[in-house]
Amino acid sequence: IKKHLEPLALAANITQATYCRLDQVLITFGILFSKFSSILNTPNDPTDCVPLMRATLKSIEKRCEKSDQDIFIAPVILNPLYKASPFSSSVKFMTATGVWELCSRLWMRFYKEEAPIQLYRELVSYLSNQDRYGKLPDHIRRETALAASENKSVNPMSIYIAMTNLVNPLPTPLERLARHQLTVSANSASCERLFSAFGLILTRLRSRMSIKSMTDLAEL
Structure with missing residues (x-):
C-alpha cells in the first residue's frame, strides 16, 4: 500500500502547497509517471494492482496531452x-x-x-x-x-x-x-489561505484598520 500511495500523497502535498510553481507541477507529473511505470514493470508486484497502475498512467498522459504544454x-x-x-x-x-x-x-x-x-x-x-x-x-x-x-x-x-x-x-x-x-x-491555495486569514483579522474590533495593516498581518 505504501509503495502505491506514497507517490500520490507526495504529489498532493506539492501541488496543494501554499505556493506551487508551474515547473513543480510538470516535475511532479513526471515523477509520478516514472514511479508508476517502474512499479508496473516490477515482476513481483501484485497483479491486482496492474489495472490501477495502468489507469493512473493513462490519466497522467491524458491530462498532459490536454494541458497547455x-x-x-x-x-x-x-x-x-x-x-x-x-x-x-x-x-x-x-x-x-x-x-x-x-x-x-x-x-x-x-x-x-x-x-x-x-x-x-x-x-x-x-x-x-x-x-x-x-x-x-x-x-x-x-x-x-x-x-x-x-x-x-x-x-x-x-x-x-x-x-x-x-x-x-x-x-x-x-x-x-x-x-x-x-x-x-x-x-488557489495561497489565495484561499489569504482570504481565511483576512476572515480572522477582519473582526468587529479591527474593522477600522487600513488595508495595508490588514495585508501585513495576513502575510505574517
Missing part, C-alpha cells in the same frame, strides 16, 4: 536548477533553437510582440553557462547551501536576483520571461 515546459527549462536535465534525450526540440522557438512563442503570447534577438543570445549563454551566466553553477551552489541551512527549498528567482546588475537593475529579456513564469502560483 508550453506553459509548463518553459518554466522547467528557465529554472537554473533543472534546465534541460529532467527531459529525455529523445525529445527533439531540446536544443538551443528549439528552446528559442518555445520561448519566442510564449513571448508573443505574454507581451504581444516579437521576441527580441537578445533573448536568443541570452538563452544560448544560459544553457551553456557562458558570458553573464558563466558563474551560474556557483550561484546555484550558494543558494542551495543557503536554502539547506534554513531548511527550505531553493527559490529559482533568488538565483536570478543574485545575478541582477545593481547599477542597471532592469531585467534582461530572459530574466523577464523567467520572472513571468516562475512567480506564478499553479493553484
Whole structure:
C-alpha cells in the first residue's frame, strides 16, 4: 500500500502547497509517471494492482496531452536548477533553437510582440553557462547551501536576483520571461489561505484598520 500511495500523497502535498510553481507541477507529473511505470514493470508486484497502475498512467498522459504544454515546459527549462536535465534525450526540440522557438512563442503570447534577438543570445549563454551566466553553477551552489541551512527549498528567482546588475537593475529579456513564469502560483491555495486569514483579522474590533495593516498581518 505504501509503495502505491506514497507517490500520490507526495504529489498532493506539492501541488496543494501554499505556493506551487508551474515547473513543480510538470516535475511532479513526471515523477509520478516514472514511479508508476517502474512499479508496473516490477515482476513481483501484485497483479491486482496492474489495472490501477495502468489507469493512473493513462490519466497522467491524458491530462498532459490536454494541458497547455508550453506553459509548463518553459518554466522547467528557465529554472537554473533543472534546465534541460529532467527531459529525455529523445525529445527533439531540446536544443538551443528549439528552446528559442518555445520561448519566442510564449513571448508573443505574454507581451504581444516579437521576441527580441537578445533573448536568443541570452538563452544560448544560459544553457551553456557562458558570458553573464558563466558563474551560474556557483550561484546555484550558494543558494542551495543557503536554502539547506534554513531548511527550505531553493527559490529559482533568488538565483536570478543574485545575478541582477545593481547599477542597471532592469531585467534582461530572459530574466523577464523567467520572472513571468516562475512567480506564478499553479493553484488557489495561497489565495484561499489569504482570504481565511483576512476572515480572522477582519473582526468587529479591527474593522477600522487600513488595508495595508490588514495585508501585513495576513502575510505574517
